[in-house]
Amino acid sequence: AQKVTQAQTEISVVEKEDVTLDCVYETRDTTYYLFWYKQPPSGELVFLIRRNSFDEQNEISGRYSWNFQKSTSSFNFTITASQVVDSAVYFCALSGDSGSARQLTFGSGTQLTVLP
Amino acid sequence: GAGVSQSPSNKVTEKGKDVELRCDPISGHTALYWYRQSLGQGLEFLIYFQGNSAPDKSGLPSDRFSAERTGGSVSTLTIQRTQQEDSAVYLCASSLAQAWGREQFFGPGTRLTVL
Numbered sequence A: 001a002q003k004v005t006q007a008q009t010e011i012s013v014v015e016k017e018d019v020t021l022d023c024v025y026e027t028r029d030t031t032y033y034l035f036w037y038k039q040p041p042s043g044e045l046v047f048l049i050r051r052n053s054f055d056e057q058n059e060i061s062g063r064y065s066w067n068f069q070k071s072t073s074s075f076n077f078t079i080t081a082s083q084v085v086d087s088a089v090y091f092c093a094l095s096g097d098s099g100s101a102r103q104l105t106f107g108s109g110t111q112l113t114v115l116p
Numbered sequence B: 001g002a003g004v005s006q007s008p009s010n011k012v013t014e015k016g017k018d019v020e021l022r023c024d025p026i027s028g029h030t031a032l033y034w035y036r037q038s039l040g041q042g043l044e045f046l047i048y049f050q051g052n053s054a055p056d057k058s059g060l061p062s063d064r065f066s067a068e069r070t071g072g073s074v075s076t077l078t079i080q081r082t083q084q085e086d087s088a089v090y091l092c093a094s095s096l097a098q099a100w101g102r103e104q105f106f107g108p109g110t111r112l113t114v115l
Helices: none
Strands: A003-005 A010-014 A019-021 A024-026 A033-039 A046-052 A059-061 A064-069 A074-079 A088-095 A110-115 B005-007 B010-013 B019-024 B031-038 B042-050 B065-069 B075-079 B088-095 B110-114
Touching (some): A003 A088, A010 A019, A024 A074, A046 A074, A074 A088, B005 B088, B010 B019, B019 B110, B075 B088
Antiparallel strands (some): A003 A024, A019 A074, A059 A064, A064 A074, A088 A110, B005 B019, B019 B075, B031 B042
């Protein structure tokens, strides 16, 4: 069975602060994909990034960066110089490579509030 | 191109009634997924369609839930004899075929309230 844990239920920061959202996963598959999605107050899930299990390179996209470490089964997400528009619920998700593991298994989400 | 669309956006029904929720995937996406998002359970997988293959129904919570996908495009999720615990946001997603692990693109969801 696969599992995604986002231990931080809520985080509140002041604008321009950096913030890191933690994600820890469990899977028996050797090949898998990890994702981050953003769910703003409007409700629609927005895809942010996909990373496969063989690519441990960190990635940076503008103010967003992701740190994938297989040794600790973590895929953390950092927002640099946060903005009010970053306020949303962020979900980490996992997709395995065997049968029913192929659907997305989501973490419980982290509610990020960026205060002006 | 248009994204994933879902209708209705909101549905209020009485306990015991049947409801149908509709999903229009992104054109060209042959993989289609249904998820449910509720306060107590988070985001849960319900069912997955891939082309003409038999759907993966492993996430359906009971036999009151069913889904079909006609012509490889539009999908309908049906909940029979609705219960109050069925109240949730039902999300549909689609992705490109044949390549598992592809990002899934989500619709805006249907908020179902069972009174």
